[in-house]
Amino acid sequence: MQIFPFDIDHADRALTLDKAVFHLARGQLVAMPTETVYGLAGDATNGEAVARIFETKMRPQFNPLIAHVSGLEMAKTIGMFDDVSAALAAEFWPGPLTLVVTRNPAGGIHELVSAGLETIAIRCPRGAARELIAAFGAALAAPSANRSGRISPTSAKHITTEFGDKDILVLDGGDCSVGIESTIASVEKGQIKLLRAGAISMEQLAQSTGLNVNLVNAGSKIVAPGQLSSHYAPRAKVRLACKAKQQPGAMLAFGPGHEGELNLSVKADLREAAANLYRHLRALDERGVETICVTAIPETGLGIAINDRLRRAAAPRSLDGEQS
Numbered sequence: 001m002q003i004f005p006f007d008i009d010h011a012d013r014a015l016t017l018d019k020a021v022f023h024l025a026r027g028q029l030v031a032m033p034t035e036t037v038y039g040l041a042g043d044a045t046n047g048e049a050v051a052r053i054f055e056t057k058m059r060p061q062f063n064p065l066i067a068h069v070s071g072l073e074m075a076k077t078i079g080m081f082d083d084v085s086a087a088l089a090a091e092f093w094p095g096p097l098t099l100v101v102t103r104n105p106a107g108g109i110h111e112l113v114s115a116g117l118e119t120i121a122i123r124c125p126r127g128a129a130r131e132l133i134a135a136f137g138a139a140l141a142a143p144s145a146n147r148s149g150r151i152s153p154t155s156a157k158h159i160t161t162e163f164g165d166k167d168i169l170v171l172d173g174g175d176c177s178v179g180i181e182s183t184i185a186s187v188e189k190g191q192i193k194l195l196r197a198g199a200i201s202m203e204q205l206a207q208s209t210g211l212n213v214n215l216v217n218a219g220s221k222i223v224a225p226g227q228l229s230s231h232y233a234p235r236a237k238v239r240l241a242c243k244a245k246q247q248p249g250a251m252l253a254f255g256p257g258h259e260g261e262l263n264l265s266v267k268a269d270l271r272e273a274a275a276n277l278y279r280h281l282r283a284l285d286e287r288g289v290e291t292i293c294v295t296a297i298p299e300t301g302l303g304i305a306i307n308d309r310l311r312r313a314a315a316p317r318s319l320d321g322e323q324s
């Protein structure tokens with residue numbers, strides 16, 4: 001593994017970008033910072049590179065990947081955009097929104113990316129990742145850069161923990177600003193289906209399109225395997241809506257009045273809590289705690305996405321092979 005600093009003002013940026021592009025062109029993987037979490041990126045047109053992603057993550061092959069693009073123009077070459085999907089892309093890209101659209105079979109994206117589905121998930125990330133895609137000139141397939149079923153990485157250091165021994169070039173762009181994965185949505189029959197909650201809220205999607213937005217819940221037919229129950233899991237057991245510390249365990253607090261405990265946001269700011277969520281879960285895992293007791297988090301705005309991840313982290317872990 002090689003780690004290269006990739007801050008916005010870093011002197012060797014152009015050289016590093018060249019190295020990363022070269023690495024991708026050889027079918028190798030690059031860990032890239034996006035605004036949500038770090039992605040493990042490979043050339044989406046190269047079947048071997050895509051297979052290497054699945055292999056490195058130990059991810060079941062039926063679980064499809066998101067194709068990352070530099071903008072709507074590139075997106076339209078790989079997927080068929082209806083008017084509403086195109087309008088959503090125009091409003092929220094670059095940003096934490098993934099759109100599932102009909103795949104363009106002539107778009108050059110390897111079939112393994114969408115794991116045999118007729119649809120393809122596409123997103124245009126903010127920041128360094130977008131620069132990398134633009135420099136590479138083609139879409140990058142990129143799941144979160146963690147071993148399947150584990151916590152998504154929000155800093156370059158986390159990637160070392162996950163994949164220290166692998167041939168991965170890591171672009172270190174510091175901490176991810178959003179901290180949880182993108183919202184995934186698809187437009188179907190004049191409605192929007194929310195396949196995964198994220199930083200772009202249901203209200204924002206509804207307001208932007210004037211359409212109804214329906215959350216596809218875990219009980220219904222699974223369309224995004226990220227909806228499977230055990231997911232985003234630390235090693236420790238997770239308990240939700242805890243009031244007081246439960247022994248043996250560590251508290252993960254939200255809001256004021258929990259002095260001395262690790263806190264997602266002392267000022268009860270959901271955005272700050274989302275950005276801290278995975279980092280704090282990892283920190284508690286590193287301490288070797290048996291149980292993580294999380295205090296209640298309001299089920300509003302970004303709290304919906306945070307609680308969604310926490311419920312999956314707390315779910316029984318028997319679904320081997322059904323995680324991303």
Ligand code: TXA
Nearest residue numbers: 036039064065119120121143144181182223224225226
């Ligand atoms: O924020 C993010 O979305 C991050 C960064 C790296 O961009 N990526 C990410 O990828 O979270 P991943 O692979 O960990 O999660 C992608 C989710 C999976 O739950 C997958 O099942 C779903 O997207 N997905 C991919 N293609 C799909 C499709 N055609 N239809 C429905 N769901 C799909």
Ligand code: MG
Nearest residue numbers: 143144152324
């Ligand atoms: Mg993931």
